[in-house]
Amino acid sequence: MAIEEMEKKYRISDIARELQVSPQEVLQFVKLEGGKVASTSSMVDQGMRELIFGHFSNEKKMVDETMKIRQEKQRRLSRLEEQSRKTYEKERQLKETLHSASVAPAVHEEKKELFVPEVKPVVPETDELVLAKQVEEIEQIEEPVQLEQPVLTDQTDRADRADQTDQTDQADRTDQADRTDRTDQADQVDQPVQEEPLEEAPVPKELPVKEEPSVNEQLVSFETPKNIGGLTVIGTLDMHSPFDRSSEAERKKKNRKKNFKEQADALKSEFDTTVKEEVAADEKGTVKKKPAKPPGETNAAAPAGTASTAGAQPIKKGKKKKKPDVNDKVISANIRTTISGMDDSGGTGSRQKFRKLRKIERERESEAAEAFRESQQMIVRVTEYASPHELADLMGVTAKDIIQKCFSLGKFVTINQRLDKESIELIALEFGFEAEFISEVEATAVLIEADEPEDMQIRPPVITIMGHVDHGKTSLLDYIRNSNVVAGESGGITQHIGAYEVTVEADRKITFLDTPGHEAFTAMRARGAQVTDIVILVVAADDSVMPQTIEAINHAKAAGVPIVVAINKVDKPEANPEKIKTQLSEAGVLVEEWGGEHQCQEISAKKGIGIAELMEKVLAEAEIRELKGNFSRDINASGIIVESELDKGKGVISTVLVQRGFLKIGDPFVAGNTMGKIRALMDERGKRILFAGPSQPVRVLGFEDLPQSGDVLTVMSSDRDARDLAQKRQVIRREHEFRRSTRVKLDSIARQIKEGLMKELSMIIKADTDGSIQALADGLMKIQNEEVKVQIIHQGVGQITETDVLLAAASDAIIIGFRVRPNVNAKKLAEKEDLDVRFYSVIYHVLEDVEKALEGMLSPELHEESLGSLEVRQVFRVPKVGNVGGCYMLEGKVFRDSKVRLLREGVQIYDGQLDALRRFKDDVKEVDAGYECGVSLKNYDDIKVGDIVEAYRIVEKKRKL
Numbered sequence: 001m002a003i004e005e006m007e008k009k010y011r012i013s014d015i016a017r018e019l020q021v022s023p024q025e026v027l028q029f030v031k032l033e034g035g036k037v038a039s040t041s042s043m044v045d046q047g048m049r050e051l052i053f054g055h056f057s058n059e060k061k062m063v064d065e066t067m068k069i070r071q072e073k074q075r076r077l078s079r080l081e082e083q084s085r086k087t088y089e090k091e092r093q094l095k096e097t098l099h100s101a102s103v104a105p106a107v108h109e110e111k112k113e114l115f116v117p118e119v120k121p122v123v124p125e126t127d128e129l130v131l132a133k134q135v136e137e138i139e140q141i142e143e144p145v146q147l148e149q150p151v152l153t154d155q156t157d158r159a160d161r162a163d164q165t166d167q168t169d170q171a172d173r174t175d176q177a178d179r180t181d182r183t184d185q186a187d188q189v190d191q192p193v194q195e196e197p198l199e200e201a202p203v204p205k206e207l208p209v210k211e212e213p214s215v216n217e218q219l220v221s222f223e224t225p226k227n228i229g230g231l232t233v234i235g236t237l238d239m240h241s242p243f244d245r246s247s248e249a250e251r252k253k254k255n256r257k258k259n260f261k262e263q264a265d266a267l268k269s270e271f272d273t274t275v276k277e278e279v280a281a282d283e284k285g286t287v288k289k290k291p292a293k294p295p296g297e298t299n300a301a302a303p304a305g306t307a308s309t310a311g312a313q314p315i316k317k318g319k320k321k322k323k324p325d326v327n328d329k330v331i332s333a334n335i336r337t338t339i340s341g342m343d344d345s346g347g348t349g350s351r352q353k354f355r356k357l358r359k360i361e362r363e364r365e366s367e368a369a370e371a372f373r374e375s376q377q378m379i380v381r382v383t384e385y386a387s388p389h390e391l392a393d394l395m396g397v398t399a400k401d402i403i404q405k406c407f408s409l410g411k412f413v414t415i416n417q418r419l420d421k422e423s424i425e426l427i428a429l430e431f432g433f434e435a436e437f438i439s440e441v442e443a444t445a446v447l448i449e450a451d452e453p454e455d456m457q458i459r460p461p462v463i464t465i466m467g468h469v470d471h472g473k474t475s476l477l478d479y480i481r482n483s484n485v486v487a488g489e490s491g492g493i494t495q496h497i498g499a500y501e502v503t504v505e506a507d508r509k510i511t512f513l514d515t516p517g518h519e520a521f522t523a524m525r526a527r528g529a530q531v532t533d534i535v536i537l538v539v540a541a542d543d544s545v546m547p548q549t550i551e552a553i554n555h556a557k558a559a560g561v562p563i564v565v566a567i568n569k570v571d572k573p574e575a576n577p578e579k580i581k582t583q584l585s586e587a588g589v590l591v592e593e594w595g596g597e598h599q600c601q602e603i604s605a606k607k608g609i610g611i612a613e614l615m616e617k618v619l620a621e622a623e624i625r626e627l628k629g630n631f632s633r634d635i636n637a638s639g640i641i642v643e644s645e646l647d648k649g650k651g652v653i654s655t656v657l658v659q660r661g662f663l664k665i666g667d668p669f670v671a672g673n674t675m676g677k678i679r680a681l682m683d684e685r686g687k688r689i690l691f692a693g694p695s696q697p698v699r700v701l702g703f704e705d706l707p708q709s710g711d712v713l714t715v716m717s718s719d720r721d722a723r724d725l726a727q728k729r730q731v732i733r734r735e736h737e738f739r740r741s742t743r744v745k746l747d748s749i750a751r752q753i754k755e756g757l758m759k760e761l762s763m764i765i766k767a768d769t770d771g772s773i774q775a776l777a778d779g780l781m782k783i784q785n786e787e788v789k790v791q792i793i794h795q796g797v798g799q800i801t802e803t804d805v806l807l808a809a810a811s812d813a814i815i816i817g818f819r820v821r822p823n824v825n826a827k828k829l830a831e832k833e834d835l836d837v838r839f840y841s842v843i844y845h846v847l848e849d850v851e852k853a854l855e856g857m858l859s860p861e862l863h864e865e866s867l868g869s870l871e872v873r874q875v876f877r878v879p880k881v882g883n884v885g886g887c888y889m890l891e892g893k894v895f896r897d898s899k900v901r902l903l904r905e906g907v908q909i910y911d912g913q914l915d916a917l918r919r920f921k922d923d924v925k926e927v928d929a930g931y932e933c934g935v936s937l938k939n940y941d942d943i944k945v946g947d948i949v950e951a952y953r954i955v956e957k958k959r960k961l
């Protein structure tokens with residue numbers, strides 16, 4: 001075994017991956033150790049592997065630590081999930097218990113009554129009472145039980161079941177309670193029959209009257225009840241219980257899985273049962289007077305004999321046998337009742353049902369919220385770069401505890417020192433918390449008082465129009481804006497304000513977000529501002545469902561926003577709306593007329609065809625959603641910034657979509673990192689208004705600074721509160737920016753080393769040739785002092801790509817471009833990420849800079865500033881001058897005296913000066929982006945099509961400390 005292990009070979013790259021270090025580094029180490037290896041795919045033996053692991057023990061430790069953290073996180077996560085699941089389960093059980101408890105008293109009450117000698121007058125009453133209670137519980141019908149009520153109840157029940165499976169559970173519980181009830185009765189029936197005088201006998205005979213609710217039960221469970229499984233006292237039923245229980249379980253299972261067919265069967269069985277009742281009643285000749293009794297009597301045989309013997313089958317058979325005796329009148333009466341029960345959906349019954357559904361929904365929501373709250377208790381919401389002091393406050397420990405913990409983790413921190421993300425995560429974990437990073441605005445969120453139900457009123461829907469380029473989004477918005485959808489509104493809205501309100505008909509309003517395209521929609525959503533209620537998806541009927549249509553669908557679906565389809569350009573002869581509908585269905589948007597859920601309207605944004613109908617459909621969709629807003633005038637209003645601009649005369653003007661309460665002139669507010677006091681409010685027509693309520697877009701004047709789209713504007717109680725909060729946010733923001741700007745930069749590296757923040761300087765090297773890389777890597781690896789060492793995390797030949805930049809950003813590395821440049825995207829990304837990307841042409845300069853940087857001696861006062869880039873699209877041979885590049889200015893500007901470098905596939909092949917810059921035949925001083933020009937280079941002739949000429953200048957830059 002040991003020998004086998006010794007003989008086992010390991011690939012260098014695999015070892016490197018295990019250690020999460022660069023394979024080149026491992027390769028180098030192996031070479032240094034005398035290993036005969038050619039590349040990172042070479043194999044090494046166990047001995048060498050151990051040596052490598054020894055050498056990279058720190059890295060190994062880090063990998064192990066990370067793994068540990070990850071596992072711990074996973075463990076905690078599943079624990080939290082388990083916790084919330086348990087809570088949910090517990091509450092559900094509690095609810096069930098409560099529910100059955102509320103049914104139980106009825107049973108006892110009933111039981112007591114059974115032993116009262118003069119039962120006759122009492123029993124029916126009790127019976128009705130019990131029934132009424134059950135009915136109430138199932139249906140919440142408050143009226144007293146009437147003759148036909150059981151049937152109605154059942155039918156409504158059935159409708160409920162169709163709607164919601166929960167109802168079945170409830171019904172099941174009632175069912176069970178009934179059965180308990182019956183079992184008890186049955187048991188007690190036996191006793192009185194034997195012990196009490198004969199005159200008591202009618203009482204038990206009446207007892208089956210209790211079976212009246214069992215009609216209910218039957219209808220709920222679809223089968224005649226049989227043995228109830230000895231739920232309470234006497235054990236004689238146990239003989240049958242195994243069989244019965246299993247059939248009971250099956251039945252329940254069936255009930256849960258019931259489909260339409262089963263429901264239809266149930267309906268049939270209901271008729272059967274009722275027929276049975278009716279027939280029995282006929283037999284007794286007491287048909288209408290007390291409908292509760294006859295069925296009871298019919299079923300009397302069941303408990304008497306059944307309590308111990310009968311199962312489901314005999315009863316079923318019995319039913320079937322009785323079918324031929326069915327009275328047609330009874331059937332049609334039942335059908336009528338059933339249908340009327342169904343038709344009732346628009347009446348009180350449906351309202352009650354709806355209320356009941358809402359109640360259940362609310363209960364569920366509160367349960368989920370509770371479970372969520374519990375799980376949240378162990379999450380510490382913290383801003384990035386929080387100090388030990390702040391973190392301690394959030395976790396309810398002392399800063400000293402945190403510093404000590406850091407100490408034990410090998411980190412030396414002071415009370416106010418900012419901690420990085422990883423450290424915060426690690427420390428939080430040590431204290432049993434999970435760190436969740438939030439923005440400064442979130443961290444300083446304003447507490448919003450709960451909405452009072454009486455303040456909630458229907459508000460206009462907020463609509464965003466999305467669709468593919470040229471499918472007519474702008475045309476539709478323009479038409480809506482300018483049309484006279486309602487007389488008197490024509491041509492009213494002239495300004496572009498990002499959002500406006502349209503009155504459609506009968507004073508019904510719709511708010512449009514005038515930010516066509518899903519980018520704005522997504523950007524707002526990314527900032528946590530979900531303002532759109534409904535998306536209008538525009539698809540041109542003369543075109544097809546296009547990539548952006550699909551994207552829009554996906555965005556709307558991801559945001560859970562309903563889509564109303566507008567098939568545009570139907571005025572065109574080549575329009576084919578049916579094709580669009582087919583394609584939409586393939587994309588997962590099935591229109592209503594095809595049985596789907598999405599409303600669809602054919603329109604012509606150009607001619608105004610179908611726009612009013614489209615608005616109607618949008619309003620209908622909004623109605624279904626019951627969009628409500630808080631219309632209280634006493635609460636502090638809030639809204640979302642849709643867009644902002646800086647007006648020379650008026651200062652900052654922002655379009656705000658009010659979400660809660662009323663914005664009023666004079667209100668102090670915070671919005672993101674800025675604050676202000678409302679100086680003026682204007683509607684979309686530029687008319688001054690005094691206040692604006694929910695879903696109303698309004699132009700607000702009075703900001704101190706420009707807020708960002710998606711920021712929440714919250715009215716504060718006083719100017720002072722607003723200022724305090726805004727200042728707090730600004731401080732956190734500044735800290736973040738400061739920390740971000742301390743991303744590893746050669747200029748400031750020494751300070752970070754001194755602060756103990758840096759132990760390793762990570763670098764990515766991209767160079768023109770493999771030779772340069774080797775030379776650079778060798779040189780750089782040698783540079784290290786006691787506090788810090790250089791680590792090359794990636795190296796490669798060729799231009800600097802986005803992947804390199806992303807890697808550098810993720811690992812806080814510096815990129816060295818040796819005679820290579822980044823491509824356009826990589827350059828933009830590097831700027832965005834504020835990464836230090838340095839370009840060199842002499843190896844010695846690289847080494848010198850890095851060495852100096854580590855010592856804190858680096859003073860890079862001269863910096864290069866990129867001016868623009870040109871693409872060579874044609875090469876002309878000009879006699880006496882040489883080759884001239886016919887170029888297109890891609891971005892920026894080029895000046896006649898610019899320094900330039902020529903790049904071929906990202907690799908620098910020339911660095912020098914422009915020789916000539918021309919437009920047509922004229923010499924020009926500069927050329928802007930988007931123009932063509934002719935370019936020749938000083939002392940360089942080998943220009944080729946596809947080359948990039950990069951213009952730059954050297955500027956002095958203040959040294960960062």
Ligand SMILES: Nc1nc2c(ncn2[C@@H]2O[C@H](COP(=O)(O)OP(=O)(O)OP(=O)(O)O)[C@@H](O)[C@H]2O)c(=O)[nH]1
Pocket residue numbers: 467468469470471472473474475476516568569570571572603604605606607
């Ligand atoms: N015949 C006809 N042409 C239309 C209709 N709606 C829009 N167009 C034309 O289609 C072209 C594109 O319309 P836009 O409203 O600019 O389309 P868009 O989706 O906003 O395009 P982008 O803003 O580029 O995304 C314009 O030339 C419109 O005149 C219509 O209902 N019928």
